Each structure stands twice: as structure tokens, then as C-alpha cells.
Amino acid sequence: xxxxxxxxxxxxxxxxxxxxxxxxxxxxxxxxxxxxxxxxxxxxxxxxxxxxxxxxxxxxxxxxxxxxxxxxxxxxxxxxxxxxxxxxxxxxxxxxxxxxxxxxxxxxxxxxxxxxxxxxxxxxxxxxxxxxxxxxxxxxxxxxxxxxxxxxxxxxxxxxxxxxxxxxxxxxxxxxxxxxxxxxxxxxxxxxxxxxxxxxxxxxxxxxxxxxxxxxxxxxxxxxxxxxxxxxxxxxxxxxxxxxxxxxxxxxxxxxxxxxxxxxxxxxxxxxxxxxxxxxxxxxxxxxxxxxxxxxxxxxxxxxxxxxxxxxxxxxxxxxxxxxxxxxxxxxxxxxxxxxxxxxxxxxxxxxxxxxxxxxxxxxxxxxxxxxxx
Amino acid sequence: xxxxxxxxxxxxxxxxxxxxxxxxxxxxxxxxxxxxxxxxxxxxxxxxxxxxxxxxxxxxxxxxxxxxxxxxxxxxxxxxxxxxxxxxxxxxxxxxxxxxxxxxxxxxxxxxxxxxxxxxxxxxxxxxxxxxxxxxxxxxxxxxxxxxxxxxxxxxxxxxxxxxxxxxxxxxxxxxxxxxxxxxxxxxxxxxxxxxxxxxxxxxxxxxxxxxxxxxxxxxxxxxxxxxxxxxxxxxxxxxxxxxxxxxxxxxxxxxxxxxxxxxxxxxxxxxxxxxxxxx
Ligand SMILES: Cc1ncc(C[n+]2csc(CCOP(=O)(O)OP(=O)(O)O)c2C)c(N)n1
Numbered sequence: 001x002x003x004x005x006x007x008x009x010x011x012x013x014x015x016x017x018x019x020x021x022x023x024x025x026x027x028x029x030x031x032x033x034x035x036x037x038x039x040x041x042x043x044x045x046x047x048x049x050x051x052x053x054x055x056x057x058x059x060x061x062x063x064x065x066x067x068x069x070x071x072x073x074x075x076x077x078x079x080x081x082x083x084x085x086x087x088x089x090x091x092x093x094x095x096x097x098x099x100x101x102x103x104x105x106x107x108x109x110x111x112x113x114x115x116x117x118x119x120x121x122x123x124x125x126x127x128x129x130x131x132x133x134x135x136x137x138x139x140x141x142x143x144x145x146x147x148x149x150x151x152x153x154x155x156x157x158x159x160x161x162x163x164x165x166x167x168x169x170x171x172x173x174x175x176x177x178x179x180x181x182x183x184x185x186x187x188x189x190x191x192x193x194x195x196x197x198x199x200x201x202x203x204x205x206x207x208x209x210x211x212x213x214x215x216x217x218x219x220x221x222x223x224x225x226x227x228x229x230x231x232x233x234x235x236x237x238x239x240x241x242x243x244x245x246x247x248x249x250x251x252x253x254x255x256x257x258x259x260x261x262x263x264x265x266x267x268x269x270x271x272x273x274x275x276x277x278x279x280x281x282x283x284x285x286x287x288x289x290x291x292x293x294x295x296x297x298x299x300x301x302x303x304x305x306x307x308x309x310x311x312x313x314x315x316x317x318x319x320x321x322x323x324x325x326x327x328x329x330x331x332x333x334x335x336x337x338x339x340x341x342x343x344x345x346x347x348x349x350x351x352x353x354x355x356x357x358x359x360x361x362x363x364x365x366x367x368x369x370x371x372x373x374x
Numbered sequence: 375x376x377x378x379x380x381x382x383x384x385x386x387x388x389x390x391x392x393x394x395x396x397x398x399x400x401x402x403x404x405x406x407x408x409x410x411x412x413x414x415x416x417x418x419x420x421x422x423x424x425x426x427x428x429x430x431x432x433x434x435x436x437x438x439x440x441x442x443x444x445x446x447x448x449x450x451x452x453x454x455x456x457x458x459x460x461x462x463x464x465x466x467x468x469x470x471x472x473x474x475x476x477x478x479x480x481x482x483x484x485x486x487x488x489x490x491x492x493x494x495x496x497x498x499x500x501x502x503x504x505x506x507x508x509x510x511x512x513x514x515x516x517x518x519x520x521x522x523x524x525x526x527x528x529x530x531x532x533x534x535x536x537x538x539x540x541x542x543x544x545x546x547x548x549x550x551x552x553x554x555x556x557x558x559x560x561x562x563x564x565x566x567x568x569x570x571x572x573x574x575x576x577x578x579x580x581x582x583x584x585x586x587x588x589x590x591x592x593x594x595x596x597x598x599x600x601x602x603x604x605x606x607x608x609x610x611x612x613x614x615x616x617x618x619x620x621x622x623x624x625x626x627x628x629x630x631x632x633x634x635x636x637x638x639x640x641x642x643x644x645x646x647x648x649x650x651x652x653x654x
Pocket of ligand 1: 035036038060087091382411413448450453498499500501528529530531532533558560562563564622636
């Protein structure tokens with residue numbers, strides 16, 4: 001089936017999570033939600049307002065919330081705990097491993113504000129390593145919805161099966177391009193665009209970037225198959241390997257470290273079954289930093305532009321044997337990769353600061369931040 | 375001219391705290407994101423600590439051996455730390471207008487990778503800074519004759535993290551009398567009042583039962599704050615916890631004691647009102 005996607009709205013995926021929780025709450029009495037003091041930002045406040053008796057505020061205690069959720073699950077409830085991904089995927093890692101997964105407890109975690117696009121809060125809050133851990137956990141299901149509409153479906157879907165699950169969201173408003181009728185089945189990757197020259201496999205809002213890249217590549221005569229790999233675990237090996245066999249080259253795209261993320265999972269499936277050249281778009285073994293979300297996505301190489309560069313490279317590699325050895329985290333050809341975060345003093349050199357010091361404090365309310373250099 | 379770490383009078387300290395607050399507003403209004411409430415509420419604590427003759431530091435030699443160290447465990451409150459450090463001369467005050475910008479040393483949460491003078495550690499994941507501070511105090515104790523002290527500030531919501539109590543337990547176990555923690559007790563966190571989100575009270579009894587020397591103080595009384603820090607220095611064989619009763623957003627009429635100002639910046643009109651309030 002060929003689907004045509006266009007952007008018709010812009011909304012954060014976490015909004016779909018909030019709505020999905022309410023939908024679940026209406027259908028299933030066993031659904032309970034645990035809050036970690038940021039219920040407004042991760043949208044669990046919607047459930048809290050609707051079902052105050054089934055909402056429990058645990059405070060800033062992610063390890064405790066995760067293990068309390070386990071106890072609730074082992075007593076027949078279906079608990080959802082949500083926080084920023086930075087604090088509910090790794091702060092509570094041991095609890096997720098032993099209490100949740102080893103028990104096969106029916107605990108659902110919602111990780112908000114994931115990835116570089118968290119923006120000005122900076123590196124501490126830009127979780128980029130969660131998937132590497134979560135996909136290694138036995139019994140864990142890991143879902144990364146591509147837009148707001150899919151986020152709602154995915155939330156309902158994980159609430160309806162028995163077992164541990166983690167669902168990953170961004171903070172920013174991102175393009176909404178799927179519809180309620182767009183197919184969504186947990187564990188089943190969807191081909192969003194046909195093509196046989198290369199496969200672009202993406203998850204989360206990077207799926208939209210992949211679709212944009214595919215349009216541009218089409219103008220160059222490269223027809224890319226775009227796959228929405230919303231369920232990172234369990235992996236739809238069949239769809240991935242079929243794409244590798246039919247396209248002969250694969251590029252993955254994710255808002256996560258290249259090391260250990262969705263691309264690594266895809267690479268394992270492909271190397272085992274149908275080795276073809278692969279390129280990886282993701283964060284190149286570095287921490288993030290403060291800045292405007294869209295700008296950071298460009299600087300860290302997480303836009304359609306870098307998918308295009310990686311496709312051009314992988315298509316070339318498909319045609320010719322190469323004997324060169326390249327690092328796993330190199331994006332595109334040498335010199336094409338993202339520039340990453342500036343060194344201290346690069347954007348705001350001391351001489352400029354000292355010049356500005358003459359006019360500090362400004363009269364009244366300062367109007368804009370200091371001009372960066374370059 | 376930056377202020378120095380000579381002991382200032384309470385009147386002068388209050389003036390400096392006002393300047394810190396104005397700088398917080400200036401940096402946040404241009405950043406267009408960031409935390410107003412906690413930083414404004416704790417400005418008096420920072421004024422007392424850095425300008426009350428309490429801490430031993432040298433802005434011209436920020437990493438000097440034997441310095442006293444400050445660890446901001448509640449990393450989101452960094453606008454007040456940045457404003458304080460700038461007023462102490464660690465870096466130009468103009469740099470405050472780069473807060474949260476791309477490439478700024480003033481990251482949304484302190485990042486040690488940016489090498490900003492005065493920033494001892496990255497922080498922003500609540501509950502970790504306090505343990506780092508305990509480790510620093512332990513290291514200082516290993517050096518004979520070292521009189522360096524380690525200070526660390528936590529939020530009161532932050533006390534809900536279990537790791538806080540592990541840090542507290544070890545500070546007491548290792549008899550770290552060179553360790554002084556401050557709780558910014560504004561009774562506010564993101565979702566509401568502390569007692570509604572997850573009760574952590576009573577605080578004094580808790581810290582005392584962990585064998586801390588515990589001082590409750592009005593966190594807006596500069597003389598009392600300096601006195602509490604000096605009292606902590608005289609305590610032997612145990613760590614000190616200063617529970618500072620504060621009001622979130624102190625000094626800005628429409629922010630005061632309102633938890634909704636935990637994580638928002640003022641817009642230009644609100645900043646104008648805020649600066650007017652602070653000048654009054
Ligand atoms: C481990 C962790 N969990 C959650 C957060 C998100 N967060 C940042 S500040 C905050 C509330 C802190 O409350 P409090 O310590 O009272 O600080 P105040 O509101 O007074 O500024 C939360 C939940 C975080 N930074 N780290």
C-alpha cells in the first residue's frame with residue numbers, strides 16, 4: 001500500500017500520551033498513574049484531572065515510583081509512571097531491570113522530553129542514551145511514536161497488553177502527518193513510502209525528516225523506501241531485512257546516540273541476515289548543550305539534510321567496494337558531519353564580553369541576549 | 375566593579391542581594407526560558423555565602439588549592455549562582471546575557487564541560503550534587519591541616535530523592551564537620567506545595583536524627599544567615615544543615631510564594647514590573 005503523507009498540524013507527541021492515558025482510563029479501571037512532580041509537562045495531569053482517585057503523586061523520586069509501580073502491577077493494577085526520559089529511563093535503571101523486567105511486571109513508563117530538541121535546558125535534560133539500555137532489557141517493549149496521532153495509539157496499545165513497556169516522547173511540537181486510520185500495530189514496522197534504491201529506517205519525529213529527505217532524493221533520481229520503525233523492541237526483523245534485501249543499502253535515523261540505539265538494533269538484524277552497506281544518523285558520541293531546539297537539531301546532524309548526505313554516501317558504497325575504515329559515528333562523507341557544540345569561548349569570546357561589560361547593567365529591561373560571534 | 379569576599383554589613387548584603395535579583399531577571403528575560411522562583415528566593419542565601427565573609431575563594435584564581443567549594447545540587451537554580459559568581463568577579467556580568475544561548479558557558483543547567491569559573495560540577499539531575507559535595511568534603515579531610523569547607527544547596531522538593539538521604543547518612547557517618555548543606559525551604563515545587571506533592575516534613579527532626587547540627591533560619595535575614603554559616607564553622611565532629619525558610623520569587627510582587635513561577639522566565643513587561651519591584 002502506498003501512503004501519502006503531508007504535514008497538517010504541529011504538536012508535541014507527549015500530548016498524544018496524555019490523551020491516550022485518558023482513553024485508557026475510561027476503558028480500564030485498573031489503569032493508575034504515578035506522577036513525578038512534572039505532571040504538566042509530561043501530560044499525566046490530564047489523567048490526574050479526570051481520575052483523581054487513580055492518580056498518585058510520588059514526588060521527585062523516580063526510583064521509588066518505579067518500584068511502587070511494580071508493587072501496584074503485582075497487585076493487579078496497570079500503572080503508568082511518567083517523567084522526563086532523563087530521569088525515568090536511567091535514574092531508575094536497576095529498578096527497571098530487576099523489579100520491573102525480571103518480574104515481568106505490567107509497568108508502563110512514559111519518558112518525556114527526550115533528545116536534543118529539549119533545547120535550552122541543556123545536556124543534563126537531553127537524554128540520548130535511554131534506548132541503548134532499554135532495548136537490552138529482557139521482556140521490555142520500547143516504542144517511539146513518530147507523531148502526536150501515533151503517540152495516542154501507541155499509548156493505548158501498550159496499556160492493553162500485559163508486560164513492561166516504555167514509550168518515548170520529545171518536548172517540541174513536531175509535524176503531525178499520520179491519521180487515525182494510518183495502520184499501527186505494536187511490533188510491526190510500517191513502510192511509509194515505497195522505493196527500492198535505499199531504505200531509510202527511522203523512529204520518532206525523525207520519520208518526518210526521513211520523508212522530507214526522500215522527496216529531495218527523488219529529485220536526484222534516488223527512490224528511498226521510508227520505514228517507520230515505531231517499535232524498537234521487539235524488532236520487526238522481517239520488514240527490516242526485506243528492505244535491506246530489496247534496497248541493498250540502509251540508513252537509520254534517530255534522535256539518540258548512534259552507539260547502542262535503534263540503528264544498532266537494525267544493524268544486528270541486517271548483518272545477521274542480509275549484510276548491506278549501512279549509514280547511521282544520530283548523535284555522534286557527544287553530549288548536547290543549550291540552544292534553540294531547531295538549531296540544535298541542525299548542529300547535531302538530526303535533520304533531513306544529514307539523512308540525504310548519508311543516503312548519497314551509502315548508495316555510492318553500494319556501487320563500489322571500499323577498503324577504507326571509518327568510525328561508526330561518522331555521518332556522511334568526511335567533512336560532511338555535524339559540527340556539534342561549540343567550545344567554551346568560541347561564540348562569546350572574552351574580548352567581546354569585556355566590551356559589552358562597559359554597557360552593563362543595561363538601562364531598564366535588556367532587549368536581547370548578547371550577539372554571538374559567527 | 376565586582377564585590378569582594380570581605381565581610382559586608384547586612385545593609386550592604388541586602389543591596390548586593392538586590393543586584394543579584396536584578397541580574398537574575400535580566401538574564402532570564404533575554405533567555406526566554408529558565409527558572410525564576412527558586413533563584414529569586416535564594417538570592418539572600420547566596421549573598422550571605424559569597425559576600426558575608428563566609429567562603430574562602432579567589433575569582434582571579436578560581437581553582438586554587440584549598441579553596442572552599444560550593445555545589446549547586448538543585449542545578450535548575452543556576453541563574454542565581456551565575457549572577458552571584460558574576461558579581462563576585464569570576465566572569466564579566468555581561469556574560470549573564472548569554473544564559474541558555476547556543477555556545478554559552480551559562481548552560482541551562484551547570485555543565486562542567488563549559489569550564490565556567492566557579493562551577494565545580496555539572497548538576498541538574500536532582501539529588502546527585504549533594505553526594506558529590508560529600509565526596510569533596512571527604513577528599514578535603516584527607517589532607518592534613520586542610521581547613522577548606524564544602525557548601526551545597528538543595529531544594530526542598532529535591533529532598534524527595536532517596537539519594538539525598540544516602541548523602542546525609544554518609545556526611546554524618548564520616549563526621550564531615552567541613553560540610554555544610556543548605557535547604558532552600560520555599561515549600562514550593564513544580565506541581566504545588568511540598569506537603570501536597572510528597573511530604574518531607576518535619577525537616578529539623580529528620581536532620582537531627584541523622585546527627586546533623588541543624589539550624590533553622592529566616593532565609594531572608596542576612597545577618598542571621600551569616601551567623602548561621604559562622605556557627606556551622608565552629609561545630610566539631612558533625613556536619614551542619616541550615617534549613618533556610620524562604621519565599622519563592624522573593625522581591626517580585628507577582629511571583630512571591632507562587633509555585634507556578636518555579637520554571638518560567640518573565641516576559642519583557644513582567645521583567646519591567648519585576649525590576650521596578652526590586653528597586654522599590
Ligand atoms: C532527578 C530529577 N528528577 C526530576 C527533575 C525535574 N525537576 C527539576 S526542578 C524540579 C522541582 C524541584 O523542586 P525544589 O527542589 O523544591 O526546587 P524549587 O521548586 O524550589 O526551585 C523537578 C521535579 C530533575 N531535574 N531531576
